[in-house]
Amino acid sequence: EPSSLSGLPAGVGEALEAEGVAELYPPQEAAVDAGVTDSESLVAAVPTASGKTLIAELAMLSSVERGGKALYIVPLRALASEKKAEFERWEEFDVTVGVSTGNYDSDGEWLASRDIIVATSEKVDSLIRNGAPWIDDLTCVVSDEVHLVDDSHRGPTLEVTLAKLRKVNPGLQTVALSATVGNADVIADWLDAELVESDWRPIELHTGVHFGNAINFDDGSQREVPVERGEDQTAKLVGDALDTEEDGQGGSSLVFVNSRRNAESSARKLTDVTGPRLTGDERDRLRELADEIRGVSDTDTSEDLADAVQQGSAFHHAGLASEHRSLIEDAFRDRLIKCVSATPTLAAGVNTPARRVIVRDWRRYDGEFGGMKPLDVLEVHQMCGRAGRPGLDPYGEAVLLANNADTREELFERYVWAEAEPVRSKLAAEPALRTHVLATIASGFAATRDGLLSFLDNTLYATQTDDEGRLAAVTDTVLDYLEVNGFVERDRDGGREGLAATGIGHTVSRLYLDPMSAAEILDGLRTVADDAVAGESDEFVAADDPTADAPDAGFTTYTRAGEDGTDGDPSEEPASGDDSTPVVTPLGLYHLVSRTPDTYELYLKSGDREEYTEVCYEREAELLGDVPSEYEDVRFEDWLAALKTGRLLEDWANEVDEDRIAERYGVGPGDIRGKVDTAEWLLRAAETLARDVEGIDGDTVVQVREARKRLEYGVREELLDLAGVRNVGRKRARRLYEAGIESRADLREADKAVVLGALRGRERTAERILENAGREDPSLDGVDPDSSASAAAT
Ligand code: ADP
Incomplete structure (x- = not known):
């Protein structure tokens, strides 16, 4: 009985009962027995969806009840707000919750007043570096999905962060939640924690392999799902689940594939299965949802998603905008969307169970490996764990696909019968x-x-x-x-x-920079500092610079500046110190931050090498630093890949349509956002670093700031002021500007009919914008939008 739990704020047990938690699940019971409500550290290694979150909540609430403070570390930024919303129901019991997002360079002082804080491991790491005062007050830390310490990119941060927190607070209760892994005992050993390990699930899971005419399950049972030659295995399995009614409803499916493109094409194909099975009412609701999806952004991805969703099928991958993702997740949970085709990102953390999980691709292209590589057992188990919705489905089914009998045997050995791999630290790199x-x-x-x-x-x-x-x-x-x-x-x-x-x-x-990124940025900035380039005269460089004998070294920059720039007379170049400093342009800065290890560069596709080599020489004068020799293959390729990324950023800052960018660079809208955010952060850091570069002038610092602001709003220079008004954004700013409204101040004074005309007659939007611009009387009552054309002319 949850109400008999002790050590929690009064009433929590009853509240849990009211939520439908009639009794604790066995692993939760074991956690309480191990002392999780009594400050004991604990590793809980239990399957997906078996109530790990409640174990964490019991630990945090009891710690707060004793006057302490708890930190919940999430693996993904997208999960932070989801978890915060979940924990906010405890505010009724005077437990306050805060989520730490935002810049990596703040100390989050305001969080000192919160009882429970939610953050990613990177954010916690940066809070420690910035000396957040409340870190010393923590009494309980929860690490969600702790098996991710195995991840070579992000694992080390989690590992070091937990070590630091435990060093600062020797009595800290550490609760680590893990999927079932091969060596949970080692994790418990590391954290001096009790171990609760269990295979128990709230809903039965049948795992099997489909080949030919049937699924063979691990319990020896079979289910007939005949697939004729030329028919699609996945489509048949999705249809079979939908046609099998339990509780008067067919079952939804989640299909895991190995790439974004495959997710999109699978979703399109499966509309043939889901579309004809929709009721009239579902069709109406899906049409509304599709409109909402189109409203999120004006891109092909958005359009493709809406088209599929209208037929009851959707795709889900990391290239989607976050609004898209949550619309899909909610509609799938509401059983409105019947089938989601997803990349494995969905398996990590997002709570979207389905009656049937289909693991269509169990191999994925791996660049380092140089070919198709089988997925980890842990990953496949997590996908399978998404099968079965407690309270809705009588059971969950996870199905792998084989196209011959040998593969069927292999899949049983490799995944169905296998234990997940042990977790291994990746710190020593x-x-x-x-x-x-x-x-x-x-x-x-x-x-x-x-x-x-x-x-x-x-x-x-x-x-x-x-x-x-x-x-x-x-x-x-x-x-x-x-x-x-x-x-x-x-x-x-x-x-x-x-x-x-x-x-x-x-x-x-x-600043939370990789030191190698900082070194790269500092080097780049030094090339535009006064004393690094020409100094007072050009002979000075030639005599003093050890690289001056190399072709072009030192001189290229101003020869080119002369060619492109306003001052074309070469005879004047060496004379003036100002002219000899290379021009700092947004592209130069975008390229600089794109070549740091903190940015994931875009890949060069076939044909890109030629294209960007050309761009590179055309715009060499703008690039900060020397172009590597074409014979240094790897460095040169990296340089070009960064240039491609830099150009994407430049396009964004030049108001190129999102759609056009997505197409030109072969990326999704979510990727554009990600690149822009990272570059903004790095440019902010560059502005701070610039203060430590000798000889850098104030103008350069202003250029860096402006290049960042243009990314923030995705606009050219002249729109910066307007785009800074809330609800305006890049497209509306441009239309307002074209209508003669060029600044925030203009907005306050402008003829309302002109504003309305530029905003295409959207009254509510116009009123909100006028209010945000600080207008005293934003109301548009009585304004005739049709008069806008004539008003604009006056
Ligand atoms: P995990 O974190 O292990 O993947 P969750 O904590 O998200 O799983 O739990 C899955 C679902 O089970 C949630 O909807 C949660 O409310 C519900 N749940 C957890 N514990 C209980 C319980 N003791 N009784 C009934 N439902 C529970």
């Missing part, structure tokens, strides 16, 4: 340690090499490894790098090696 070693020193967790190594001893890596020397060796390599780049100072006098972050090292750590 240079990119991960580069950033974490600097942050550890800068935040005062280590002042000597020995201290650093003993701090690293608190990580999962140290718990797991047999090779004691490896971590120390990589750490030393990284220390050399940080020293050479001026981020760390080492004092080798005496027996113990002392370590300290330099001023710029502290800045880099707080």
Whole structure:
């Protein structure tokens, strides 16, 4: 009985009962027995959808009841607000909740007043680096999906963050939630935690493989689903689930495929299955939903999604805008959308169960591997775990697809009978340690090499490894790098090696930059600093610059500037110090931040190499730094890939249509947003770093700021003021500008009919915009939109 739980705020047990939690699930019971409501640390390794969140809530609520403060670490930013909304129901019991999003360089001081804080591991890491005062007050930390410590990109951050939190707060209760993995005991060992491990699920799961005319399930049963030659296996299985009524309703399906493009084409194909099975009422509601989807953005992706959804089928992948994603997830939970074709991102965390899960692709292209690679067992198990909606379905079914008998046997061996892989720490790699070693020193967790190594001893890596020397060796390599780049100072006098972050090292750590990104940005900015280029005269560079003998070095920039720029007379170039400094343009800055390891560059497709080589030489004068030699294959390709990314950003800042950008670069609207956000963040960091570059002038700093603002709004320079008004945005700003309204001040004074005309007669929008611009009387009552044309002419 939840109401008999002790240690929680009064009434929580009753509230749980009211929500339908009549009794605790067995793994929850085991967690309580292990002391989770009594400050005990715990690792809960249980299947998807078996109530891990409630285990975390019990821990956090009891900790708060004892006067403490809890932190819930989510694996994805998209989940942070979802979790916050879920925990907000406890506000009724005076438990306050806050979510930490936003910039990586703030200390989130306001969160000090919250009882429960939700954040990603990157955000927590940055809060520690920026000295968030409340970190010391934490009494309970929850790590959701802790098996992701295995991820080579993001795992090390989670690992180091947990180690830091535990070091600052020795009595900290640590609750780690994990999928069922091969070595949950090692994780428990690392965190000094009790272990609750279980295969229990609230709803039965049957896993099987389809081949030929039937699905064979793991319990030995069979289900006939005949597929004739030339028929589509997936379509038959989706149709079969829909035609099997339980509770008067057919079952929905979730189809996992290996790429975004496959998700989209699968969704389109499956409209043939879902469309004819819709009721009239469903059709009406889906038409409304489709309109809503089209309203989110004006892109092909949006249009394709709406077309499929109108027929009861949808796709879901990381290229979708977040509004699109949540519309799809909600409509699928409401059983309005009958089938979702998804990439594996959906399997991670989002709560969207279906009666039947179909794992259509169990191999995926892997660039590093150089071919198709089978998915991890853990990943496939998580997909399968999405099958079965408690309270709605009598059971869940997960089906893998085989096209011959041998593959059927292989799939049983590889996935159905197999245990998930053990989790392995990825900390002992240079990119991960580069950033974490600097942050550890800068935040005062280590002042000597020995201290650093003993701090690293608190990580999962140290718990797991047999090779004691490896971590120390990589750490030393990284220390050399940080020293050479001026981020760390080492004092080798005496027996113990002392370590300290330099001023710029502290800045880099707080900005949350990979030190290698910071070094790249600093180098780029130095090429436009006065003393780095021509100084007072051109002979000076030639004599002093060791690279001056190389073709073009040092001179290219101003020869080209002369060609492109306003001042075309070459004889004047060396004379004036100002002319010799290369022009700083948005493209130069976008290219610079795109070539840092903090940006995922776009890939070069076939034909791109030629195209961007040409762009590269055409616009060389704008690029900050020397173009690598074409013979340095990898570096040159990287340079071009960054240029492609930089051009995408430039297009965005030049008001090119989202759709056009998506098509030109082969990306989705969600990707554009992601690239823009990252570049904005890096340019903000560049502005701060610029203060540490000797010889940089104020104009350059202004250029950096303006290049960032243009990305923020996706507009040309002249629209910056207008686009900053809430609800205006890039397209409306342009239309207002064309109607003669050029600034926020103009908006306050403008003829209302003109405003209305520029906003295509949308009264409510116009009123809201006028209000946001600070107009005293935003009401549009009595304004005749038809008069706008004549008004605009006056
Ligand atoms: P997990 O985090 O393990 O994937 P969730 O915590 O999201 O799973 O739980 C899945 C669903 O089960 C949620 O809708 C939750 O409200 C419900 N649930 C959790 N515990 C119980 C319980 N003891 N009784 C009934 N429903 C529960």
